[in-house]
Amino acid sequence: MMLGLLLARAGIEVAVLEKHGDFLRDFRGDTLHPSTLEVIAELGLLDGLLALPHQRVERLEVDFGGETYTVADFRKLRVSCPFIALMPQWDFLDFLAGSAGSWPWFSLHMNTQATGLIRENSRIAGVEAVGPKGPLAIRADLVVAADGRHSVLREQAGLIGEDFGAPMDVQWFRLDRPDGMDAPLGRFGAGRILILLPRSDSRGDYWQAGYVIPKGGDAALRQRPFADFQAELTGLMPEIAEPVGRLKGWDAVKLLTVKVDRLHDWCRPGFLCIGDAAHAMSPVAGVGINLAIQDAVAAANLLAGPLTKGAPSVDDLRRVAARRGWPTRMTQRLQLGLQHSLIAETLSADTAPPRAPWMIRLFHSWPWLRRFPARLIGLGLRPEHVRTPMAPRSPARVSR
Numbered sequence: 593m594m595l596g597l598l599l600a601r602a603g604i605e606v607a608v609l610e611k612h613g614d615f616l617r618d619f620r621g622d623t624l625h626p627s628t629l630e631v632i633a634e635l636g637l638l639d640g641l642l643a644l645p646h647q648r649v650e651r652l653e654v655d656f657g658g659e660t661y662t663v664a665d666f667r668k669l670r671v672s673c674p675f676i677a678l679m680p681q682w683d684f685l686d687f688l689a690g691s692a693g694s695w696p697w698f699s700l701h702m703n704t705q706a707t708g709l710i711r712e713n714s715r716i717a718g719v720e721a722v723g724p725k726g727p728l729a730i731r732a733d734l735v736v737a738a739d740g741r742h743s744v745l746r747e748q749a750g751l752i753g754e755d756f757g758a759p760m761d762v763q764w765f766r767l768d769r770p771d772g773m774d775a776p777l778g779r780f781g782a783g784r785i786l787i788l789l790p791r792s793d794s795r796g797d798y799w800q801a802g803y804v805i806p807k808g809g810d811a812a813l814r815q816r817p818f819a820d821f822q823a824e825l826t827g828l829m830p831e832i833a834e835p836v837g838r839l840k841g842w843d844a845v846k847l848l849t850v851k852v853d854r855l856h857d858w859c860r861p862g863f864l865c866i867g868d869a870a871h872a873m874s875p876v877a878g879v880g881i882n883l884a885i886q887d888a889v890a891a892a893n894l895l896a897g898p899l900t901k902g903a904p905s906v907d908d909l910r911r912v913a914a915r916r917g918w919p920t921r922m923t924q925r926l927q928l929g930l931q932h933s934l935i936a937e938t939l940s941a942d943t944a945p946p947r948a949p950w951m952i953r954l955f956h957s958w959p960w961l962r963r964f965p966a967r968l969i970g971l972g973l974r975p976e977h978v979r980t981p982m983a984p985r986s987p988a989r990v991s992r
């Protein structure tokens with residue numbers, strides 16, 4: 593959607609396909625980091641976005657065995673929004689779709705599922721899809737697969753990747769937040785980790801809670817009485833006993849199967865993968881959406897020019913992959929390091945809660961150091977800036 597917006601804004605005809613009828617999904621990545629908010633500011637859309645309901649997180653705090661440590665402080669970042677905005681992904685996507693729709697050469701096809709690729713003269717020349725009125729074929733100078741971590745299109749293009757594995761999965765659920773109660777974002781206990789993202793909506797204050805469990809452990813947990821799960825949560829954080837007691841049962845708990853992978857090659861002639869389709873990120877530090885947005889900005893910056901002349905070359909597409917490959921690799925390396933040390937160790941501890949790692953203790957003791965993790969998490973490596981021009985809103989079509 594972000595790439596569609598940027599290309600349409602640059603005067604290029606774009607069709608975005610979405611297989612669902614709306615963007616209303618269960619929670620999936622609601623953390624808009626300063627890098628994403630900066631892109632929105634560069635597009636002149638910040639006031640509109642921040643007028644939507646959201647919550648702000650200015651500092652990241654984690655708790656080890658009852659002691660709270662501040663790990664990152666975004667307030668010192670020199671950006672338009674020195675905070676993480678927590679906003680439902682469907683609101684964010686509706687907002688982008690609304691902005692993109694103000695260009696007459698942007699079209700959004702809901703309920704339209706891409707099912708295959710059209711090949712012509714050894715290049716990909718469009719997609720086959722099934723929409724509300726039946727099958728259709730859309731020809732294009734470029735097909736961008738941003739169809740998520742179970743991408744059908746990348747498979748059809750024959751792109752393969754490497755799966756890096758993960759020691760954990762996450763169970764997500766909504767937990768009432770009595771009187772807007774504050775709590776550290778993460779709590780590490782013996783064998784358990786609880787993530788609490790403070791949220792509010794028309795039903796009141798709540799936490800988007802994530803319970804980190806050993807990989808593949810969801811089915812066995814669900815065999816046990818729900819009261820055991822509630823007791824585990826309360827054992828980790830006695831202050832939340834009351835809202836935990838109000839949880840209705842296993843149906844309220846959704847599983848996120850954690851996956852970390854990356855394609856070796858992100859493109860084929862006429863075809864490019866970005867976002868989760870190119871690299872599923874670990875949930876560590878909540879960077880998935882933000883990296884997908886960065887990919888979109890880089891792709892628009894590098895491809896808008898070539899697209900005005902016709903189909904981009906494979907070298908043009910490789911430039912996008914090369915630009916985003918390095919920050920993706922490095923971010924995944926850091927995430928995998930944390931997964932295999934802190935997270936794996938915590939999940940395998942059976943009696944004593946883990947001790948805060950030395951680096952976390954360092955950031956806590958030396959507040960000025962907190963700007964480094966804030967920069968890494970908030971802005972990422974190699975932050976992208978909008979370089980695409982804004983076309984006049986005349987009906988002339990530049991390319992497709």
Ligand SMILES: Cc1cc2nc3c(=O)[nH]c(=O)nc-3n(C[C@H](O)[C@H](O)[C@H](O)COP(=O)(O)OP(=O)(O)OC[C@H]3O[C@@H](n4cnc5c(N)ncnc54)[C@H](O)[C@@H]3O)c2cc1C
Nearest residue numbers: 610611620621705706739740848867868878879880881884
């Ligand atoms: C439960 C959960 C929690 C998460 N938490 C966070 C978080 O806190 N912070 C964070 O930054 N990231 C988080 N993520 C990851 C984040 O959601 C993704 O990294 C991000 O959404 C990737 O964006 P994307 O556009 O590449 O793919 P997606 O957001 O997966 O979007 C792909 C879109 O393509 C559509 N689609 C798929 N196949 C087709 C098809 N064949 N034809 C047409 N449309 C199709 C899908 O319906 C979907 O709308 C979470 C993910 C999950 C599942």
